[in-house]
Amino acid sequence: MQEGLETLRQELAEFAAERDWEQFHTPKNLAMALAGEVGELAAELQWLTDEEIRQGLATGVLRQRVAGEVADVFIYLLRLADVCGIELLSAAHAKVVENRVRYPVEKARGNARKYDELADEE
Amino acid sequence: MQEGLETLRQELAEFAAERDWEQFHTPKNLAMALAGEVGELAAELQWLTDEEIRQGLATGVLRQRVAGEVADVFIYLLRLADVCGIELLSAAHAKVVENRVRYPVEKARGNARKYDELADEE
Amino acid sequence: MQEGLETLRQELAEFAAERDWEQFHTPKNLAMALAGEVGELAAELQWLTDEEIRQGLATGVLRQRVAGEVADVFIYLLRLADVCGIELLSAAHAKVVENRVRYPVEKARGNARKYDELADEE
Amino acid sequence: MQEGLETLRQELAEFAAERDWEQFHTPKNLAMALAGEVGELAAELQWLTDEEIRQGLATGVLRQRVAGEVADVFIYLLRLADVCGIELLSAAHAKVVENRVRYPVEKARGNARKYDELADEE
Numbered sequence: 001m002q003e004g005l006e007t008l009r010q011e012l013a014e015f016a017a018e019r020d021w022e023q024f025h026t027p028k029n030l031a032m033a034l035a036g037e038v039g040e041l042a043a044e045l046q047w048l049t050d051e052e053i054r055q056g057l058a059t060g061v062l063r064q065r066v067a068g069e070v071a072d073v074f075i076y077l078l079r080l081a082d083v084c085g086i087e088l089l090s091a092a093h094a095k096v097v098e099n100r101v102r103y104p105v106e107k108a109r110g111n112a113r114k115y116d117e118l119a120d121e122e
Numbered sequence: 123m124q125e126g127l128e129t130l131r132q133e134l135a136e137f138a139a140e141r142d143w144e145q146f147h148t149p150k151n152l153a154m155a156l157a158g159e160v161g162e163l164a165a166e167l168q169w170l171t172d173e174e175i176r177q178g179l180a181t182g183v184l185r186q187r188v189a190g191e192v193a194d195v196f197i198y199l200l201r202l203a204d205v206c207g208i209e210l211l212s213a214a215h216a217k218v219v220e221n222r223v224r225y226p227v228e229k230a231r232g233n234a235r236k237y238d239e240l241a242d243e244e
Numbered sequence: 245m246q247e248g249l250e251t252l253r254q255e256l257a258e259f260a261a262e263r264d265w266e267q268f269h270t271p272k273n274l275a276m277a278l279a280g281e282v283g284e285l286a287a288e289l290q291w292l293t294d295e296e297i298r299q300g301l302a303t304g305v306l307r308q309r310v311a312g313e314v315a316d317v318f319i320y321l322l323r324l325a326d327v328c329g330i331e332l333l334s335a336a337h338a339k340v341v342e343n344r345v346r347y348p349v350e351k352a353r354g355n356a357r358k359y360d361e362l363a364d365e366e
Numbered sequence: 367m368q369e370g371l372e373t374l375r376q377e378l379a380e381f382a383a384e385r386d387w388e389q390f391h392t393p394k395n396l397a398m399a400l401a402g403e404v405g406e407l408a409a410e411l412q413w414l415t416d417e418e419i420r421q422g423l424a425t426g427v428l429r430q431r432v433a434g435e436v437a438d439v440f441i442y443l444l445r446l447a448d449v450c451g452i453e454l455l456s457a458a459h460a461k462v463v464e465n466r467v468r469y470p471v472e473k474a475r476g477n478a479r480k481y482d483e484l485a486d487e488e
Contacts, residue, residue, distance in 0.1 A: 004211045005127055011218055019225060020232040024413045027175050027188070028272070031164050032412035034195070035279040038160045039405015042153050046398035047356035047390045053149050057206050066149070067208045070199065071217035073156070074210050077195055084179050086189045088196050089126045095193035096133055103141060110142040112291035146291045150394070154290035157401040161283015168276035169268045169478035234413035248455045249371055255462055263469060264476040271419050271432070275408050278439070282404045286397050297393050301450050310393070311452045315461035317400070317443055318454050325436050328423050333370045335437035336444075340377055347385060354386040 005078070005089060012079050030080040037076055041069035127200070127211060134201050152202040159198055163191035249322070249333060256323050274324040281320055285313035371444070371455060378445050396446040403442055407435035 016022050044065050045053055056062030081088045102115035138144050166187050167175060178184030203210045224237035260266050288309050289297055300306030325332045346359035382388050410431050411419055422428030447454045468481035 008211065008214055008218070015218065015221065018227050019230045021230075021234065023232075024234045026172050027179070028167050028170075028172065028276070029412050031160075031167050032272070032276060032279070032408040035160050035164055035276070036405040036409035036412060038153075038157050039402040039408070042157055042398040042405070043402035045150050045153050046395050046402060048150075050148050050150065057149070063206070063208070066206055067213045068217065070203050070206070070208055070210065071213035073195075073199055074203075074214045075217060077192065077199065078214075081192050081196075084185070084188055084192070086185070086192055088192065089130065091189045091193035092130055092196045092200075095190065095197060096130075096137065099137070105140050108141045108143075110145075112143065112146045150398070151290050154286040154394070154398060154401075157398070158283040158287035158290060161280040161286070164276040164283070165280035168273050168280060252455065252458055252462070259462065259465065262471050263474045265474075265478065267476075268478045270416050271423070272411050272414075272416065275404075275411050279404050279408055282397075282401050286401055289394050289397050292394075294392050294394065301393070307450070307452070310450055311457045312461065314443065314447050314450070314452055314454065315457035317439075318458045319461060321436065321439055321443065322458075325440075328429075328432055328436070330429070330433045330436055332436065332440050333374065335433045336374055336440045339434065339437035339441060340374075340381065343381070349384050352385045352387075354389075356387065356390045 009078055009082050012075060013082060016079070025079060025083055027080060027084055030076055030083065034073065034076045034080060037069060037072040041066070041073060044069055131200055131204050134197060135204060138201070147201060147205055149202060149206055152198055152205065156195065156198045156202060159191060159194040163188070163195060166191055253322055253326050256319060257326060260323070269323060269327055271324060271328055274320055274327065278317065278320045278324060281313060281316040285310070285317060288313055375444055375448050378441060379448060382445070391445060391449055393446060393450055396442055396449065400439065400442045400446060403435060403438040407432065407439060410435055 016025055044062065048056065048062075053062070057066065078088060081091070099115075103118070107118050138147055166184065170178065170184075175184065179188065200210060203213070225240070229240050260269055288306065292300065292306075297306070301310065322332060325335070347362070351362050382391055410428065414422065414428075419428065423432065444454060447457070469484070473484050
């Protein structure tokens with residue numbers, strides 16, 4: 001894992017250990033916490049138009065809020081991966097490789113259908 | 123941003139650009155996709171006990187499934203941060219600093235109350 | 245509770261009991277299942293424009309898919325409320341009463357700010 | 367639809383119309399709001415054990431909080447179904463019928479595998 005991500009992973013592990021929070025950090029509990037944080041992120045954007053979001057991200061308060069929620073999601077995701085013994089970057093790279101096969105450029109271009117529905121069009 | 127994460131961010135941006143998917147990758151749409159992937163992650167764990175999860179992660183199929191879902195969450199999170207112009211590692215580090223203040227070791231030890239409820243006990 | 249909802253609540257309780265699924269239907273597990281189903285609902289809509297959704301709901305396949313996901317969310321929500329001893333309609337009515345106070349028509353009209361932010365404008 | 371649910375549906379529609387909120391209540395926005403509320407529900411339960419939840423639901427504060435979140439989920443779900451022209455109880459009944467076929471008692475008893483994995487064991 002890259003240094004920045006590895007440093008953060010260690011910081012989060014120490015943060016939990018110092019507070020005796022490892023007892024709470026089971027995979028299920030962390031998955032629920034992740035759902036909670038993604039919900040908070042959705043709540044920041046839910047009533048805004050794309051244009052309002054674009055402006056809000058450019059000028060300030062919304063940007064700080066979204067950055068805070070994105071950070072919370074990332075923290076719980078990294079912590080969940082850690083307690084599961086999963087290395088985030090490796091898992092993501094494996095998925096990108098898989099997605100290149102599932103979504104060939106020529107078939108996927110300009111449409112957002114799921115890979116198992118792309119085949120129907122052959 | 124660290125090299126590994128930065129490389130992945132670029133790969134995801136190119137992946138979207140090659141497929142003309144940038145039109146779909148608005149902050150709102152990506153936040154919904156994130157909720158979808160976190161839901162799939164929760165679905166992998168929802169009926170299992172902590173012990174079943176521990177064993178499943180050690181021995182195989184569950185590990186692969188959870189790794190795949192964790193990867194999907196990470197990919198959409200990194201992509202969302204990117205289109206919002208937010209740098210994931212910086213945002214996470216800022217949040218860790220904030221959390222050290224919100225959750226002082228001596229008050230937070232062994233309990234999982236939210237920071238705005240910790241103060242009630244002084 | 246109204247007859248239709250009460251009948252469904254009983255059917256779901258029997259469905260679980262017949263399959264010896266009560267052991268799985270803890271509040272936490274059902275909350276995770278709910279997150280999973282809401283994620284599937286989001287996934288049906290995430291890449292579509294409002295206009296595409298309007299047309300899709302009118303003409304067929306999308307309508308069936310969304311109805312199926314909405315049903316799944318409802319089923320887990322009703323089941324969760326039941327195992328928690330919470331009566332859905334009563335809880336919802338109490339919340340509507342609360343929301344009438346939180347969001348007075350004259351202040352809330354045409355804006356989607358949260359109630360604790362409406363006060364800032366007085 | 368049953369009277370209680372139908373009354374609530376109408377109240378929610380009027381609540382939105384009086385506040386000129388129909389413009390915000392698109393299917394996508396309501397699906398995001400639903401994800402937000404399910405996240406808040408998960409957050410109430412995420413660090414508690416099953417036994418702590420059982421006690422908390424019996425004695426008070428947790429019961430009120432969970433009831434409030436369950437109500438919020440229900441309100442957005444009913445509102446989403448309404449703007450999509452989907453009748454919640456009918457959709458749920460159709461799904462229960464489907465689930466009786468997918469999960470025959472003798473095969474599903476005591477295990478929580480998904481229907482498409484039950485077949486593997488024949």
